[in-house]
Amino acid sequence: MAATTLNVDGVMLFEQPFARVPYENYRKVFRTSQKNIEKELGAIQTAASELARKARSGAANPEDALRSIDAMMKRAEGLKKKLNDLQTNSGAPTLQVIRERLQHLAAVEDIESVRSPEFARWADTRLDRWLIDWTLRHGREKTARRIAAQKGIGTLVDIELFSDIRRIEDALSRHSCTEALAWCSENKAALRKVKNPLEFELRLQEFIELTRARKLMDAITYQKKYLIQWQESQAVQINQASALLAYTPISAFGPYKRLYDLSRWQTLIQSFRVAIYNLSTLPTEPLLHLAMYAGLASLKLPACYNQETTNIDCPICDPDLGKLATEVPFSHHVNSTIVCRITGKIMDSDNFPMAFPEHGTVYSREALEDMASRNEGQVTCPRTKETCHFADLRKVYIS
Ligand SMILES: [Zn+2]
Known part of the structure; x- marks a missing residue:
């Protein structure tokens, strides 16, 4: 069960730049608007207080006052138009990009199994995004544009x-x-x-x-x-x-x-x-590489590099892919099964492992029971020679 449940946190680890880049773009639009507002409103305020000063000192003549008010109104209208253009040409499209990307990310949270067709489709789109990221980093902009147009994911790539x-x-x-x-x-x-x-x-x-x-x-x-x-x-x-x-x-x-x-x-x-x-929180390496490293690291075992233990179904055992994996760390699951040193049998919940109290060396229950039955309940570790009563052994739980 656990193996097919979608690890949403793991998926999201790669997606920070996906959300960050349009957000940064929107911030730029916002800042430009703000600068325009400060500049134009500042000028209007200065003109207004100048007019008020003149009016108070009686130096204002009606025609000058009208002209000055007209100029202020023109400025305000100009500002309104500028902000409108900015919102239509940059603000709204950027918001649309943010919305589509967040929807794309949210969709993954509803997917329950990595084996579902929804996830296959989602992961296909992700692979396309990563391919585009890779081509862009290698200066192949035309190719990137072509893939984006073909797959209709223009808003999902940068x-x-x-x-x-x-x-x-x-x-x-x-x-x-x-x-x-x-x-x-x-x-x-x-x-x-x-x-x-x-x-x-x-x-x-x-x-x-x-x-x-x-x-x-x-x-x-x-x-x-x-x-x-x-x-x-x-x-x-x-x-x-x-x-x-x-x-x-x-x-x-x-x-x-x-x-x-x-x-x-x-x-x-x-x-x-x-x-x-x-x-932009983009990694310096293409996302495709990072994803490959992660995938390779989860499969890589020391056995992959030993001619006698290679597995035909394992991608790392393949000489070409194995070369790609040389720099990535080994998977943590080095031992997928634990074998008893004495009997050579697999230790599991039926034949659970037991540890000597002092040195902690571990053998299967069957081997130790057998040994105890022949030695009046005493067991001896063949490696450390530690001897104790069978009842003093600790049961070891496999997690
Ligand atoms: Zn392998």
């Missing part, structure tokens, strides 16, 4: 997120930080919360490029504007970077030469990827 990642990484590989910095500013609060230094690393790179081009005045201005604010956490790096004003890429040595190294761009791409995965 193609847009990965297009963003690709666009920003492409810019970094063309040695431009602009796109990545824009992303950092969109996610400033979240990055600060997890103390991610990506923005500093990007700023540092822009500074390095200025010194590489020997635009020294620009570099000094840039340093004051963007690097000094990181002084508290990045003092060492900032000091080293300052030395680049004196060293050219050719004259630099040691840590200064490393700062000029173009491979820093590759490192930036990796740091960016880690940061964006982190904020």
Whole structure:
């Protein structure tokens, strides 16, 4: 029975990013709305109090007052339109995605058995989602879009997120930080919360490029504007970077030469990827791999790697799949049956195992009863030579 009951908690372990990504998208929409409201209402308030001040001092003339009120109304209407557009184009579709995903997750809670056709269908969709995740991480966006369209699961996968990642990484590989910095500013609060230094690393790179081009005045201005604010956490790096004003890429040595190294761009791409995965709670490895590891680990036994004990029905015993499993830990169920060392018979609830009181060595009840009947109730452990009365043995329960 227990083996076919669906382990909902286990299923949910993989689903955090599935719920998190659209939630983060919605938060962005909400923040943009909030910024617009603050900006426009602030301006209206300023204009209103200015008008009131003029009216009190008697300096207001009716025409100016009307014009000012008109301008305020235009602003309010503009704000309303902007918020409307935002809600229609981004807010509502994102909410729809959240709703569909939560429904998809909720559906699994009603499934009772892993053998039911409902679960088979649900797991098929999950496999499609994982395949799309895998293809997106490998830069195969067209394939991902095709699978999503074919299976009708566009709202259940994060193609847009990965297009963003690709666009920003492409810019970094063309040695431009602009796109990545824009992303950092969109996610400033979240990055600060997890103390991610990506923005500093990007700023540092822009500074390095200025010194590489020997635009020294620009570099000094840039340093004051963007690097000094990181002084508290990045003092060492900032000091080293300052030395680049004196060293050219050719004259630099040691840590200064490393700062000029173009491979820093590759490192930036990796740091960016880690940061964006982190904020979306996406694992750095494809979900498909994680699921495979989990599955392989639950089956893997030492016997799988012994030619004499391989099992034709076991996927790990297959040489190719077994190779995939080399890095995963062994299953905890190393012994599926416990065998008595004396009789070689299986120990179970009929022939339960019994332990010696001192050393805890274990043999089957049958073997020990037999031994006791021949030795006036005394039993001796063949390994430790511990001797006791049969009545002093402890019954061992198999869990
Ligand atoms: Zn095996």
